[in-house]
Amino acid sequence: MSGVPTTGRSLVQLAVGPAEHGVTAAALAQWEVLRHDPGTVLVRTPAQPGVDGLATALRGVPAGVVHAHVTDRLFGRSPEEAADVLVEFAAGRDLVVSLHDLPQTSDGARNLPRRSLAYRRVAEAARHVVVASRHEERLLRACGADVPCTVVPLPVPDLAHAPAEDRAAPLRTVAVLGYLYPGKGHEQVLAALDALPPGVGLTAVGRPSEGHEDLVAALQARARAVGRTCEVTGYVPDADLPAVLRSPVLPVAPHEHLSASGSINAWTGAGRRPLVPRSDYVTELEDRTPGALWVYDGPDGLGAALARAWAQPDLTWATPGTVPGPTVADTVDLLRGVLSGVPA
Known part of the structure; x- marks a missing residue:
């Protein structure tokens, strides 16, 4: 045009x-x-x-x-x-x-x-x-x-240009991308980690949103209480983000009250298939790009999805040749x- x-x-x-x-x-x-x-x-x-x-x-x-x-x-x-x-x-x-x-x-x-x-x-x-x-x-x-x-x-950004490890490589951590704020879903992920082997922790890829800096200490305390770890990376520059998203991490976008999501788009733009809870918005995304997401049903379904993804890491990667959109x-x-x- x-x-x-x-x-x-x-x-x-x-x-x-x-x-x-x-x-x-x-x-x-x-x-x-x-x-x-x-x-x-x-x-x-x-x-x-x-x-x-x-x-x-x-x-x-x-x-x-x-x-x-x-x-x-x-x-x-x-x-x-x-x-x-x-x-x-x-x-x-x-x-x-x-x-x-x-x-x-x-x-x-x-x-x-x-x-x-x-x-x-x-x-x-x-x-x-x-x-x-x-x-x-x-x-x-x-x-x-x-x-x-x-x-x-x-838009779905093109983040699939960074080298990726073997799609079947063992996963190292569970990763949630984006700002930390109440309701983002980090707590639900921590609660569901008992479905994974001991020692597997949560990595929050991002930093707290303004006014919610206290969430870092709160999440780390919550993680210790359930015998897990929680690493908060802080802001990741755009140039470094593709390599982070295409590393052996288990991608989860657990926010249950989404109306649009740059985080989900970043995961799919990096060639990943993130775990997401079913919602009206997720159904809309599924209609637009079938198979791009791993949809689970509510908090009760998260643990089972985590366990299956951990056992079959290749399922957290998009089908080769899949190009999500729009650009x-x-x-x-x-x-x-x-x-x-x-x-x-």
């Missing part, structure tokens, strides 16, 4: 927050494709820039569509503040938002209504809304937002269709 028709207007790809944040990384990955389109501009700001910070960052940029990847924590210290910032910003710019981390019941009785209202306000203020799955589209409707919405799936370029083509349709 050709570049976005700008008719004299610019297209701004707004990337807020640190490059290692998954939402920011998604914006920057799309920019690497969009940058070749005429009239496109990348604008970077720190997390929680405020309205004044956004205005300053866009000073001198011609009028046009601003596309922002949004999760509330990147735009405010609270859901209310994030919504205030984006609603005010949208009053002066043609804002298209790609929403992430949509509110759901796992947010809890206090935060679910707060985040739902915030996301509804942002969706209603934007010129158009993009989400990463049909499941997220349903979550947005549950927020009360009756707005036009387009599904643009998260970043595929998602940008879908996004172009949204952005070019925003009237002046």
Whole structure:
């Protein structure tokens, strides 16, 4: 598809927050494709820039569509503040938002209504809304937002270029990829390790999300209590990630309340077949790429899946020649269709 028709207007790809944040990384990955389109501009700001910070960052940029990847924590210290910032910003710019981390019941009785209202306000203020799955589209409707919405799936990165050990090589540890935060599922994995031989531990590939640094000590204490180990790697640079994911580890993505998952995509992009709990979103992924995932049923099914994977490590690798999708370029083509349709 050709570049976005700008008719004299610019297209701004707004990337807020640190490059290692998954939402920011998604914006920057799309920019690497969009940058070749005429009239496109990348604008970077720190997390929680405020309205004044956004205005300053866009000073001198011609009028046009601003596309922002949004999760509330990147735009405010609270859901209310994030919504205030984006609603005010949208009053002066043609804002298209790609929403992430949509509110759901796992947010809890206090935060679910707060985040739902915030996301509804942002969706209603934007010129158009993009989400990463049909499941997220349903979550947005549950927020009360009756707005036009387009599904643009998260891209699957190409991480299969690093050398891999023999697919049948014995596994060394159970690995969970991504930020550490409550509900990610590390505790469920620790509880299920009794299905594996003594000495097998958990490796958390990543670092704690902001405000949850205490989880490292808590997980390690939990591991000691069940006679296991828990290693937390800290942030793994992009250049080193393929080798980590293609090493003899047992890949698990145990989060039970997913609406989209960069972690699952990273595993599959590295040629792995991660263990994942059944959910609406996982069913959607299975429909898109049959056989790319090892689906188990709830916490009770995790132990049996771990034991079988440990005994047959080749089953944790994708079928040779399997190419999961979509690519970043595929998602940008879908996004172009949204952005070019925003009237002046």
